[in-house]
Amino acid sequence: xxxxxxxxxxxxxxxxxxxxxxxxxxxxxxxxxxxxxxxxxxxxxxxxxxxxxxxxxxxxxxxxxxxxxxxxxxxxxxxxxxxxxxxxxxxxxxxxxxxxxxxxxxxxxxxxxxxxxxxxxxxxxxxxxxxxxxxxxxxxxxxxxxxxxxxxxxxxxxxxxxxxxxxxxxxxxxxxxxxxxxxxxxxxxxxxxxxxxxxxxxxxxxxxxxxxxxxxxxxxxxxxxxxxxxxxxxxxxxxxxxxxxxxxxxxxxxxxxxxxxxxxxxxxxxxxxxxxxxxxxxxxxxxxxxxxxxxxxxxxxxxxxxxxxxxxxxxxxxxxxxxxxxxxxxxxxxxxxxxxxxxxxxxxxxxxxxxxxxxxxxxxxxxxxxxxxxxxxxxxxxxxxxxxxxxxxxxxxxxxxxxxxxxxxxxxxxxxxxxxxxxxxxxxxxx
Amino acid sequence: xxxxxxxxxxxxxxxxxxxxxxxxxxxxxxxxxxxxxxxxxxxxxxxxxxxxxxxxxxxxxxxxxxxxxxxxxxxxxxxxxxxxxxxxxxxxxxxxxxxxxxxxxxxxxxxxxxxxxxxxxxxxxxxxxxxxxxxxxxxxxxxxxxxxxxxxxxxxxxxxxxxxxxxxxxxxxxxxxxxxxxxxxxxxxxxxxxxxxxxxxxxxxxxxxxxxxxxxxxxxxxxxxxxxxxxxxxxxxxxxxxxxxxxxxxxxxxxxxxxxxxxxxxxxxxxxxxxxxxxxxxxxxxxxxxxxxxxxxxxxxxxxxxxxxxxxxxxxxxxxxxxxxxxxxxxxxxxxxxxxxxxxxxxxxxxxxxxxxxxxxxxxxxxxxxxxxxxxxxxxxxxxxxxxxxxxxxxxxxxxxxxxxxxxxxxxxxxxxxxxxxxxxxxxxxx
Numbered sequence: 001x002x003x004x005x006x007x008x009x010x011x012x013x014x015x016x017x018x019x020x021x022x023x024x025x026x027x028x029x030x031x032x033x034x035x036x037x038x039x040x041x042x043x044x045x046x047x048x049x050x051x052x053x054x055x056x057x058x059x060x061x062x063x064x065x066x067x068x069x070x071x072x073x074x075x076x077x078x079x080x081x082x083x084x085x086x087x088x089x090x091x092x093x094x095x096x097x098x099x100x101x102x103x104x105x106x107x108x109x110x111x112x113x114x115x116x117x118x119x120x121x122x123x124x125x126x127x128x129x130x131x132x133x134x135x136x137x138x139x140x141x142x143x144x145x146x147x148x149x150x151x152x153x154x155x156x157x158x159x160x161x162x163x164x165x166x167x168x169x170x171x172x173x174x175x176x177x178x179x180x181x182x183x184x185x186x187x188x189x190x191x192x193x194x195x196x197x198x199x200x201x202x203x204x205x206x207x208x209x210x211x212x213x214x215x216x217x218x219x220x221x222x223x224x225x226x227x228x229x230x231x232x233x234x235x236x237x238x239x240x241x242x243x244x245x246x247x248x249x250x251x252x253x254x255x256x257x258x259x260x261x262x263x264x265x266x267x268x269x270x271x272x273x274x275x276x277x278x279x280x281x282x283x284x285x286x287x288x289x290x291x292x293x294x295x296x297x298x299x300x301x302x303x304x305x306x307x308x309x310x311x312x313x314x315x316x317x318x319x320x321x322x323x324x325x326x327x328x329x330x331x332x333x334x335x336x337x338x339x340x341x342x343x344x345x346x347x348x349x350x351x352x353x354x355x356x357x358x359x360x361x362x363x364x365x366x367x368x369x370x371x372x373x374x375x376x377x378x379x380x381x382x383x384x385x386x387x388x389x390x391x392x393x394x395x396x397x398x399x400x401x402x403x404x405x406x407x408x409x410x411x412x413x414x415x416x417x418x419x420x421x422x423x424x425x426x427x428x429x430x431x
Numbered sequence: 432x433x434x435x436x437x438x439x440x441x442x443x444x445x446x447x448x449x450x451x452x453x454x455x456x457x458x459x460x461x462x463x464x465x466x467x468x469x470x471x472x473x474x475x476x477x478x479x480x481x482x483x484x485x486x487x488x489x490x491x492x493x494x495x496x497x498x499x500x501x502x503x504x505x506x507x508x509x510x511x512x513x514x515x516x517x518x519x520x521x522x523x524x525x526x527x528x529x530x531x532x533x534x535x536x537x538x539x540x541x542x543x544x545x546x547x548x549x550x551x552x553x554x555x556x557x558x559x560x561x562x563x564x565x566x567x568x569x570x571x572x573x574x575x576x577x578x579x580x581x582x583x584x585x586x587x588x589x590x591x592x593x594x595x596x597x598x599x600x601x602x603x604x605x606x607x608x609x610x611x612x613x614x615x616x617x618x619x620x621x622x623x624x625x626x627x628x629x630x631x632x633x634x635x636x637x638x639x640x641x642x643x644x645x646x647x648x649x650x651x652x653x654x655x656x657x658x659x660x661x662x663x664x665x666x667x668x669x670x671x672x673x674x675x676x677x678x679x680x681x682x683x684x685x686x687x688x689x690x691x692x693x694x695x696x697x698x699x700x701x702x703x704x705x706x707x708x709x710x711x712x713x714x715x716x717x718x719x720x721x722x723x724x725x726x727x728x729x730x731x732x733x734x735x736x737x738x739x740x741x742x743x744x745x746x747x748x749x750x751x752x753x754x755x756x757x758x759x760x761x762x763x764x765x766x767x768x769x770x771x772x773x774x775x776x777x778x779x780x781x782x783x784x785x786x787x788x789x790x791x792x793x794x795x796x797x798x799x800x801x802x803x804x805x806x807x808x809x810x811x812x813x814x815x816x817x818x819x820x821x822x823x824x825x826x827x828x829x830x831x832x833x834x835x836x837x838x839x840x841x842x843x844x845x846x847x848x849x850x851x852x853x854x855x856x857x858x859x860x861x862x
Contacts (some may be wrong), residue, residue, distance in 0.1 A: 007639075022562040032718060033657070033660065033690070033716075034660070034690035034691065035573065035629060035630075035660050035661055035662050035690075035691060037572055037573060037718055037719055038571065038572055038573055038574050038575045038578075038722070039575050040571055040575050040576075041571060041572040041573075041722035041723075041725070041726075042722070043727070044722065044726060044729070045725065045729040046725055046728070047725070047729065050530065050728050053510070073526055073527055074524070075524065076526050077523045077524055078523065078525045082525075083520065083525070086517060086518075086520060086736060087518050087519075087520065088518075089514065089517060089518065090510045092509065093505070093506065093507070093508055093509050093703055093704075094509045094513075094514070094703075094704040094705065094706040094707050094740065095504055095705055095706050096502075096504055096705040097706060098708055099478075099481065129560045129708065129734065130730060130731060132730035132731060133730065134727065136730075140469065140471055140472060140596060141468055141469055141472040142466065142468060142469055142472075143469050144469045144470050144471050145576055145598060145806065145825040147469075158729045158731075160732075161725070161726070161728075161729030162729060165571060165726065165729065167576060167598060174698070179515075184845075191740035198466060199466075211663065218758045225447070226464070228464055229464065229465070229466050231466050247761070259464070259465035259466075260465065260466060271522055272525075273524075274525065274526055274527040274731070274732075275526050275527055275528060275732065275734065275735030275736070275737065276525050276631035276709075276734065276736065277527040277732070277735070285465060285470055287465075288468055291468045291472035292472075294476065294477055294478070295472075295475060295592070295596065296474070296590070297477065297478035297481050297592075298475070298478065298559060298563065298589045298592030298593060298596065299564065299567075299589075300561060300563060300589075300705070300708075301705075301706065301708070302708070303560065303706065303707065303708040303734040303736070303737055304706030304707065304708070305517060305706070305707065305734070305736035305737060305740070306734055306736060306737075307760075309525065309736070355581075402550070402700075422617040
C-alpha cells in the first residue's frame with residue numbers, strides 16, 4: 001500500500017469506494033488502489049492453534065525452550081511400513097489417481113473398517129486431502145449458504161472455518177466441563193432446530209475435550225436425526241485412541257441411519273502421519289456420494305504419495321497401537337493429575353483422543369497463553385497452549401479454559417506442568 | 432432408497448417435503464426418508480474430462496484399446512531428482528508443514544521465479560494442494576457469493592466448479608476458433624462488467640485451447656483491471672510449454688498491478704507430477720495473503736511428500752525441458768496436421784500447453800465422444816476426447832468441438848488421428 005500520486009479520473013472512482021485522503025485540490029492523494037477482499041475472508045477466524053506461533057518463535061529466538069502443547073502434532077513415529085512404501089515408490093510418473101482415491105487403497109480400507117465392525121464398499125468412500133477436505137465435501141454436498149449446522153461446543157476450531165467457507169451457519173450447543181463435556185441434553189438441540197437446520201456434527205472421541213461418546217448418547221442422536229431428517233456428520237479420526245477399556249462406538253454402527261450418516265476420517269493421527277494429508281468422506285447415501293464426487297473431480301485427485309503411505313499403513317501391526325495407547329494413557333495421567341493438583345485448576349479425565357480442556361484460574365486464556373510466550377519463563381522454559389476461546393462459537397466462552405494436547409513425552413509433559421504451575425503463581429491476571 | 436414401511440407421525444413430516452407415495456390408508460408408504468442434498472451440489476457439473484470414464488472402462492473390458500486424449504495426464508517421466516527426494520525421505524514422523532508450505536520450498540521457489548523474471552518473496556506464496564486448492568483460496572479470499580468473475584471461453588472446465596463451490600457467478604466472454612482463441616476484444620469485457628464484477632481469470636498458455644497470450648494482450652487486460660479495480664487471476668501452470676520460439680509473458684511482469692494480480696501455479700504439468708498435488712497461490716497484495724492464509728490454516732497444511740518432491744524438482748536440469756518441449760512440439764504437429772487434413776475439421780496451431788480445441792463435422796460432441804467409446808472401433812482401437820461443451824459456460828457452445836490433450840507419444844497420436852478419421856466416416860451424426 002505504497003503512497004502513489006494519482007490524477008483522479010471520474011470513471012475510475014465511480015464504481016468502488018476507494019480509500020482516498022485528498023491533500024490539496026484533488027491532485028495528489030494518498031490512496032490504496034486495490035480491489036476489496038471478500039467479506040467471507042474477513043469473517044474467517046485465525047487458527048487458535050496457530051495464531052500464537054509468532055510469539056513462540058520470538059521466545060525461541062530469546063533462547064527459551066517452548067513445550068508445544070498447542071497443536072495435535074504427535075511426536076509418535078509414523079509406522080515404518082508406511083514410510084517404506086513411499087521410499088519404494090517405483091512408478092516413473094507420479095500420476096493423478098482416481099478422484100475418489102486409488103481403488104486398491106479404498107478396497108483395503110473396506111477391510112480396515114470391517115475389522116471395526118463397519119461394513120461398507122469401496123464406492124462408499126471418497127478420499128480427501130485430510131479430514132479437512134472431506135468435511136468440505138460433506139458440507140458443500142449437504143448444505144447451502146444460510147443453512148445451519150448444530151455443534152456441541154467446545155468443538156474443533158476449524159469446523160467454524162469450514163462452515164464459513166461453505167457459507168453455513170454454526171449453531172453451538174453448550175457442553176459443560178462439569179459433566180466432562182458429555183453430549184448436551186437433547187432438549188438443548190431441539191430448542192435450536194429450525195427449518196434451516198441441515199446437519200449435526202460431532203467429533204468422537206472429541207477434539208478438544210477428549211470425551212468419548214457412549215452408545216447410548218449416539219442412540220439419542222439417532223432419534224433426533226430421524227425425527228428432524230438431518231445429516232449426522234461424525235469426525236472419528238481418533239477412533240483408535242480410547243482408554244480405560246472403553247470401546248469406540250461409531251455412527252456407522254447405528255442401524256437405519258444409512259442415508260443420514262457421513263463418517264469423516266483421517267490417517268493423520270491414527271498413524272502419526274499428519275503430513276500425508278489423507279482423509280475420507282464415507283457414506284452409504286448414494287445420492288450424496290454422487291454429489292460429493294463432483295466436488296472431488298473438480299480438484300482432480302487426492303495426493304498420490306500420501307495414499308501409497310496410507311494404504312501400506314493399514315498393515316501396521318496391533319502391537320504398534322498397543323504401545324501408542326499405553327503411551328498416551330501415561331501422558332494423559334500426568335497431565336490430568338498435575339492439573340488437578342494446581343489450586344484453582346480443574347480437568348476432567350477423558351477417555352479418548354489426546355487432548356484435554358482444562359479450567360484455569362485466569363482472566364483471559366488468550367491473554368494468558370500469549371503472556372506465557374512473551375513474558376514468562378521458568379528455568380528458561382515455557383509452555384504453549386491453545387486458548388479455549390477459539391473452540392467455542394459463543395462469544396465469551398472458554399476464557400478460563402485452555403486446550404492441552406498431550407503430544408510430548410512424559411518427561412516433557414511433567415516439565416510443562418511445572419511451568420504452568422509456576423506461571424500461575426506470577427501471572428498478573430490470576431483470579 | 433429402499434422401500435420401507437413407515438407409520439406417519441405428523442411431527443415427522445411437518446418439517447420437510449418428503450417423497451411419499453401413499454398406498455392404502457396412509458399406513459404403508461414407499462418413501463425415501465433422507466435429508467436433501469444441497470442446491471450447490473446439484474449445480475456442480477460432472478467433469479467433462481472424467482464423465483465418460485465408465486464408457487472407456489466398458490470399451491476396455493470388451494478388449495478395445497482406448498487412446499486417452501481426454502485428460503491432461505502426460506506420459507512424460509517425472510524427473511528422477513524429484514522421485515529420489517521422496518525415496519530418501521528420512522524423517523521418522525510425517526509431520527504437518529507450515530500452512531503456507533515448507534519454508535525451504537517457498538524460498539527455493541523464489542529462485543525459480545527469479546529465473547523467470549518474477550520477483551517475489553517467500554511470504555508472497557501459499558502452497559496449495561494443486562492449483563485447484565490455490566484457485567479456491569483466491570476465489571474465497573477475493574469474492575463473496577453472488578460476485579462475478581469474467582472468463583474468456585472456452586476455459587478450463589473446473590473454473591466452473593470452483594466458482595459454484597465459492598458461490599461465485601461465471602460470466603463468459605466468447606473467444607473464437609477463427610482467431611485461434613485470442614483474447615476477446617476489450618469491448619466484450621466492458622459490456623459485461625457490473626458492480627458485482629470482482630475478477631477476471633485467464634489461463635496462459637491456455638487450457639483447453641493452447642493459446643499463448645501476448646504481452647500486448649496482457650497490457651490490454653492491465654488497463655481494464657485498473658480501470659475497474661478488479662482482481663486478475665492468472666493460471667500459468669503451463670508456463671514452460673511455449674513453442675515456436677515464443678516467450679511466456681507473465682501477469683507478474685505487469686508493473687503497477689501488484690495489488691490486483693494473483694498468480695496460480697502448479698508443478699503437476701511442469702514436472703509431469705500431477706499426483707503430488709502441489710500448487711501455489713502467489714500475490715504481492717499483503718491484505719489478500721493475510722486473508723488467504725486463514726483458509727490455508729483451516730486445512731492445516733499442504734501434502735508433505737509432494738512438497739519434498741516439488742522442492743527437489745526445482746533443480747531439474749534445463750535439458751529435461753528441452754527434450755520435453757521438443758517432444759510436445761512433435762506431438763502437436765502430428766495432431767494439428769492430421770486434424771486439418773480431415774474433411775470438415777479445423778484446428779488452429781497453438782503456441783503453448785499440450786491441448787488443442789478442434790472443430791469437427793459433428794452434431795454433438797458429447798454424443799460423438801460417447802459413441803467413439805460405445806459403438807466404434809477401428810482395428811480394435813478407439814480414441815477418447817473431452818467434449819468441448821464442458822469448457823463453455825454458454826449453453827450450446829462447443830457442440831462441434833472437442834478438446835484433445837496430446838499427452839501420448841507420436842505413434843499413439845498418429846493411430847488416434849487415424850481412428851478419428853475413420854470414425855468420422857461412419858459416425859451417424861456427421862454433418
